Amino acid sequence: MGEAPDSAELAELARELGREAGTLLLAGWGQVHAVATKSSAHDLVTEMDRASERLIRERLARARPGDAVLGEEEGDTAGTADSGVRWIVDPLDGTVNYFYGQPAWAVSIAAEHDGQIVAGAVVAPGLGEEYVAVAGEGSWRIHGTRRERLRVRPPVALSDALVATGFGYRSERRACQGLLAAQLLPRVRDIRRVGAAAVDLCWLAQGRFDAYYEQGLHYWDWAAGGLVASEAGAVVADLAGGPASERLTVAAPQPLVDELAAALRGLGAGECP
Ligand code: IPD
Numbered sequence: 001m002g003e004a005p006d007s008a009e010l011a012e013l014a015r016e017l018g019r020e021a022g023t024l025l026l027a028g029w030g031q032v033h034a035v036a037t038k039s040s041a042h043d044l045v046t047e048m049d050r051a052s053e054r055l056i057r058e059r060l061a062r063a064r065p066g067d068a069v070l071g072e073e074e075g076d077t078a079g080t081a082d083s084g085v086r087w088i089v090d091p092l093d094g095t096v097n098y099f100y101g102q103p104a105w106a107v108s109i110a111a112e113h114d115g116q117i118v119a120g121a122v123v124a125p126g127l128g129e130e131y132v133a134v135a136g137e138g139s140w141r142i143h144g145t146r147r148e149r150l151r152v153r154p155p156v157a158l159s160d161a162l163v164a165t166g167f168g169y170r171s172e173r174r175a176c177q178g179l180l181a182a183q184l185l186p187r188v189r190d191i192r193r194v195g196a197a198a199v200d201l202c203w204l205a206q207g208r209f210d211a212y213y214e215q216g217l218h219y220w221d222w223a224a225g226g227l228v229a230s231e232a233g234a235v236v237a238d239l240a241g242g243p244a245s246e247r248l249t250v251a252a253p254q255p256l257v258d259e260l261a262a263a264l265r266g267l268g269a270g271e272c273p
């Protein structure tokens with residue numbers, strides 16, 4: 001177990017690295033080619049996803065040499081026993097938006113200490129927005145020289161809620177998720193699909209949605225955004241109220257989160273193939 005690091009410093013480092021990677025990514029925005037696919041033909045990897053993760057790993061190795069790193073493109077790299085810190089990196093969340101020249105994409109970097117997420121940053125250069133969070137202290141949106149403390153919207157009934165969601169890449173999963181969204185749609189105000197889970201969670205924190213849910217997210221998709229949302233007053237959980245997981249991530253303030261989770265359970269969410 002490592003000595004507890006200063007979480008605010010980790011958050012600041014995450015933001016700095018997110019900005020550097022974001023600047024690199026701006027150069028290829030809307031102009032890159034896919035170099036590979038992952039879970040399906042539409043799950044793209046561009047050379048920029050890889051370059052962004054390489055840059056973040058290099059900078060982390062210099063700034064905090066003993067730390068472990070889990071990154072979307074290169075997987076898990078162990079750290080030294082005395083560090084206790086692991087970085088969770090999505091070098092480019094919203095790759096399809098990025099590929100099409102749309103603005104909702106982000107670099108998402110979180111830091112865990114002894115298995116708990118303690119700091120995070122989501123940097124979205126296409127939107128000109130940055131978000132940081134420090135566990136137990138709060139989360140903020142940084143826009144130019146302005147730094148605003150984030151607070152979710154006061155909870156509404158599910159029938160009045162604007163709910164964001166996302167869809168996985170495999171067609172069997174999408175068919176099932178689409179059916180579920182179609183059944184939820186008449187029971188809520190409306191549904192949004194932004195295309196970058198980290199941005200969804202930050203926008204929830206900022207009051208741009210009332211709630212968010214998605215099946216099949218990877219840890220790197222929600223690690224930093226989940227802290228931004230929970231520090232702004234959202235509960236970020238799975239369907240049974242446990243920690244968010246790949247099976248399902250539901251996020252909203254209480255009691256809306258319970259109402260949404262109950263509705264999703266009733267519709268069989270989390271069971272898509
Ligand atoms: C994807 C985005 C998308 C979500 C998918 C994720 P990627 O991440 O966050 O909004 O619906 O589930 O896989 O592939 O762009 O890093």
